Amino acid sequence: MAQLVATLASTHHPFYYKATTASPEDQMPQAAEWKRRIEAYRATLARAEPDILVMIGSDHFHQIFLDNCPQFLIGKAPQYDATFxxxxxxFGLPxxxxxGDEAMSRFMHQSLMDQDFDLAFSNELKVDHSIVCPIITLRPQNDLPIVPVYTNIFAPPLASPRRFYDLGRAIRQAIKDYPSSQRVAAIGTGHLSLELGGPRQFMETGPDPVFDRQAIExxxxxxxxxxxEHVTHESMEKSGNATHGFLNFLLMxxxxxxxxxxxxDNLxxxxxxxxxxxxxPQEGKHE
Structure with a gap:
């Protein structure tokens, strides 16, 4: 059986690459500290020595739109073109x-179906910065195959917070049941409180710093x-119009x-x- 060796959850700020690769005189004041934090975080993945990455993100209306918007989707392609x-x-993203890993994608799709999650699938998926950004920050050498899973956090009606958490548990079980000796790391990205295009965009902090601190704890x-108990679609909307990305943290x-x-860590x-x-993973932990 495959071994889940690490689970990672992070934000996917698309300006990281540009902010830390610009000439020194053009870099934002926080660039050096941001890079230091990312490199420390990257070491937590390297320590796990994974063979494959299961990556959870959310399409930003690039390939998935309102004419055909699944709640959850898995990629089953041999390779994935990335960056729109x-x-x-x-953002200056490359x-x-x-x-891809077609065998694991096929197995995971069937396993999730057997666990009552009817995922859509795509054999021609193109991925955007919710998956590109963790490649840049966590595995810039891009040397491992991936199994991408997309969630809908943008187009109501959305699945419940409980459903996101349960999908995470189902993905965990699928990884553990996969008949392989591979070491698997699961990486998911979302965000804390966030406002996009609204009156609280580009404040000195996120739109709801109280929620941010509580969510981290x-x-x-x-x-x-x-x-x-405390996080609902309504509460996330009050914290910022794009705060529903927190559902991916819950999934992870x-x-x-x-x-x-x-x-x-946070910044x-x-x-x-x-x-x-x-x-x-905790040795001897039973669920």
């Missing part, structure tokens, strides 16, 4: 070609009960097994709180 034109233009402690807590995080970047979490 507007992401190159606005193009990538990511290798919930995730640090693995307190899924508190999250499910399900993958991790709702345990205390082994690594936690306030003028309009959003960046956050980074890593969970390693």
């Amino acid at each position: 034109y507007n992401e190159e233009r606005e 193009r990538y070609l990511l290798q 919930w995730l640090r402690a693995g307190d899924v009960d508190a999250i499910l 807590l399900g993958v991790a097994g709702a345990q205390h995080a082994d690594y936690v 306030d970047l003028f309009h959003t709180m960046e956050a980074y979490f890593t969970w390693y």
Whole structure:
């Protein structure tokens, strides 16, 4: 059986690459500290020595739109073209070609179906910065195959927070059941409080710093009960019109097994709180 060796959850700020590769005189004041934090976070993945990455993100209306918008989708392609034109233009993101693992994608799709999650699938998926950014920050050498899973966090009606958590648990089980000796790391990205295009965009902090601090503590402690008690679609909307990206953090807590995080870091970047979490499997832990 495959071994889940690490679970990581982070924000996917698209300006990181441009901010840290610009000439020194053009870099933002926080660039050096931001790069230091990312490199420390990257070491938590390297330590796990994975063979394959299961990557959870959310399409930003690039390939998935309102004419056909699944709640959850898995990629089953041999490779994935990455980065859309507007992401190159606005964020300076490079193009990538990511290798897929068709066998694991097929197995995971069937396993999730057997666990009552009817995922859509794509054999021609193109991925955007929710998956490109963690490649840049966590595995810039881009040397591992991926299994991408997309969630809908933008187009109501959205699945419930409980459904996101349960999907994380199902992904965890699928990884553990995969008949292979591969070492698997699961990486998911979302965000804390966030406002896009609204009146609270580009404030000195995220639009709801109180929620940000509380969310970090919930995730640090693995307190899924508190999250499910206090976090609703309505509460996330009040915290910022794009705060529903937090659902992907909740999903990753399900993958991790709702345990205390082994690594936690955060950085306030003028309009959003960046956050980074890593969970390693606990020996002898039973669920």
